[in-house]
Amino acid sequence: MEFTTKQIAEHIWAIDQKGVRSFLLTGPDSAVLVDTCFGGDILSACRTITDQPITLITTHSDGDHCGCDQQFPVQYMHSAEFERYNSRGKGECKAKPMQEGDVFTVGEYRLEVIWIPGHTPGSAALLDRQHRFLISGDTVQSGCIFMHGDGRDLPAFRESIVKLNAMRRDGLFDTVYPAHGDAVVPADILEDHLALADEVLSGTAVPAGPAPEWFPDTVKTYRHGRAQMYYACL
DSSP states (O other), X not given: OOOEEEEEETTEEEEEETTEEEEEEEOSSOEEEEOOOSSSOXXXXXXXXXXXXXXXXXXXXXXXXXXXXXXXXXXXXXXXXXXXXXXXXSOSOOOEEEOTTOEEEETTEXXXXXXXXXXSTTOEEEEETTTTEEEEETSSXXXXXXXXXXXXXXXXXXXXXXXXXXXXXXXXXXXXXXXXXXXXXXXXXXXXXXXXXXXXXXXXXXXXXXXXXXXXXXXXEEEETTEEEEEEOO
């Protein structure tokens, strides 16, 4: 599967592969890659943009986010995600642990780690307070969030959305760079994510349609405004 690259901000590129997206941020002497898509040779795609040393940050361990991890000798992941990563048949995780509040500097950007469990136990986002953006992994997006299966925890997801929405209301970010759906979305989509989580948890959500055929029949698609998720309401 080929990669396509598109610059979306100064020194920030989206690298897309069949419906999933990584982000490359570059500076004069270093670069940061967030996630590695399904697999293949994402390093070559990065090398068309920068020849600087690249640090990999993994938002979570779903297979479409860590397919090329072996290409990068320096990798970080939230420590709460290690067990899940190790259980997914990719071999023992070689990443260094990162925690809430850790900061990665690349050029003009300072990426602060925000722990947002729910989609997976160690899901993490990266916040740049000065430039007011959030790299969100799968947790915030205009695509359909997988909330069914291994490691998903809807109550924890809701709490993470509440946390991020409070940060948004405090003016810490107004733009989100997600791994699926649109490459750039307004941060107020969090209001729709919160409303949808509340409806599903309360049992008042009405399915908007079936999930893809590879899911069990109990899994349905739920929507509220711009937010969507796959979930099994039993």
